[in-house]
Amino acid sequence: MSPLQLLVAPAVLIYQSIFLALGQVWANKVRSILTTIGIIIGVASVTAVIAALTGMKQSVLTQFESFGTNKIFVLPYPPDTGKRVVWRWADLRFHQHDFDELLEHCPSVATFTRNCDYTSSISYGTHTESNVDIAGIDPQWHQVENRSVILGRPFSLIDNEHARAVCLINKIAQDRLGLDTDPTGEAIMIGDRRFIVVGVVESRAESSMFGNGRSDAEVFIPFNTAYTPDNGFVVVAASKSPDVSDEAQAEITFYLRHRHHLRVDQPDNFRIQVVQKFVDEFKSVASAITMVAGGIVGISLLVGGVGIMNIMLVSVSERTREIGLRKAVGARPSAILLQFLIEAMVLCLLGGLAGLLGGEGITAILKSIPQAKLEQASIPGWAIALSFGFAAAVGLLFGMFPAIKAARLDPIEALRHE
Secondary structure, eight states, X not given: OOHHHHHHHHHHHHHHHHHHHHHHHHHTHHHHHHHHHHHHHHHHHHHHHHHHHHHHHHHHHHHHHHHOTTEEEEEEOOOOOSSOOOOOHXXXXXXXXXXXXXXXXXXXXXXEEEEEEEEEEEEETTEEEEXXXXXXXXXXXXXXXXXXXXXXXXXXXXXXXXXXXXXXXEHHHHHHTTOOSSOTTOEEEETTEEEEEEEEEOOOOOOSSSOOSSOSOEEEEEHHHHOOTTTOOEEEEEESSGGGHHHHHHHHHHHHHHHTTOOTTSOOSEEEEEHHHHHHHHHHHHHHHHHHHHHHHTHHHHHHHHHHHHHHHHHHHHTHHHHHHHHHXXXXXXXXXXXXXXXXXXXXXXHHHHHHHHHHHXXXXXXXXXXXXXXXXXXOHHHHHHHHHHHHHHHHHHHHHHHHHHHTOOHHHHHHOO
16 A cells, blocks of 8 residues: 555544444434433533633632732731740831831832721711721822822822821712712711811722621721821832732841841741732632542543443444444454444543533523622633543543454354344
8 A cells, every 4th residue: 555545544444433423323312312411411510610610710810900919018916936925016016107218128119008997987967877997098008009089189298297187088988978079178077076078089899808898988098197006007018010029028028127126036026918929829729629629520521431331332232243244344353443432432522512512501600690700700721622632531441442342243253143
C-alpha cells in the first residue's frame, strides 16, 4: 500500500464505524437513551455545579474589586507575647497625630484616611433614622474609598482642623430624612448635636459580604469632630497599586514600630491587613472547592460508564452472528474492536451533549433566582472541554472490555450462535 493509502484507510474505517454506531443508536433509541441517562445526569450535574461555583466566585471577586483591592487596614491590636496578658485600651489605641508623617516615610502608600466610626440616630423635622453609620473621616477618604461628592462640596482642611459641625450624607440618608433635592445648608440632628449638611456622597455598592446589618443610610463628619480618645480610630490606606501592597505593608509596619518606640525583640502592638491577600486566599480556596465538588459529582459519570459497559456486552451478545459474518468475509479483529469502541464513545458523547444542554438549563434557572446572587454564573470553556473529555474517556474505558470480547470471538462459533 502507498503511504497515502496507509493514511486514508484508518480514516475511512473510523468514518464507517461512526456511521455504524449512529445507526445502532438510532435503531435502539429507547435503549440508547436509558443507557446514557447516567452520563447525562453526570455531565449536567458537573457543569451546573461548576457554573454555580464560578458565578459565586465571580460575584465575591466583584465585591472585592468594588471594595478596593489596594486597601490596607491598620488597627490597634494586642501584641502576641505568648503569655496571657490583659492590655489596657489606653496602651493600644492610636494617638491622633501618630500618622502625620506616614506618607513621607512610606513611598508605596498613595494616601490614607483615619476612620472614627460609631452608630447613632439622625433626625430632620419629623423624620428619624436609628442605628445609622456615623463616620469621622479625613478629606482624603474620597480617594481611598473611590466615592466622590455628587452634590455640594467635600470636607476642607479647615473643617477638619477646627472640628466643625458639618456633615456629608449619602442619597439613602437624604431620602430617609425627607430632605430636599439639594439638601446643602440644611441642619440635621446627629444624636443631640446639630450639623449642617455640606454635600451628598455617592452611596456604597450593595454588598452582602461586607454588610454589617446596619442601616444603609450613612453620615460622614470631619475626623477631628468625631474623634475622642475613648473611641479611638483605625486607618485605611491605599497603596499605589495592588502589586506594591506588600511593600506598603512593610513600610507601614516599620514606620509604626519606630513611632511606638518598639525594640527589635518586642512584638507589634498593631495589626495590618491587606485586602489583596484575602483576594488571593479566596481564589485559592474557591478553586479547590470547585475541583472537589466537580470530582464528587463526577462520580456519577463512572456510574453511567458501568451502564455503558453493560449495554455494550448485551449488544455484543445480540450481534454475535453479525460479528461472525464480518470475520468470515475478512474483517480483522482490530476493525471489530474499533467499531464497538467507537459505538461506546458515540453513546457517551451524545450523552455528554445532552448533559451539557441540561447543565445550561439548570444554570439559567439558577441565574433567575434573585436570592441566589448567581447572575454571573456560566459554564466556563474548560468545564465544557472537561465534560466531553471525561465522557469520551468513560466510553473508551468501559467500552474496551466489550470491544475486546467482540474482537476475540471465533468466527465459526459466532456463525453457529442462535
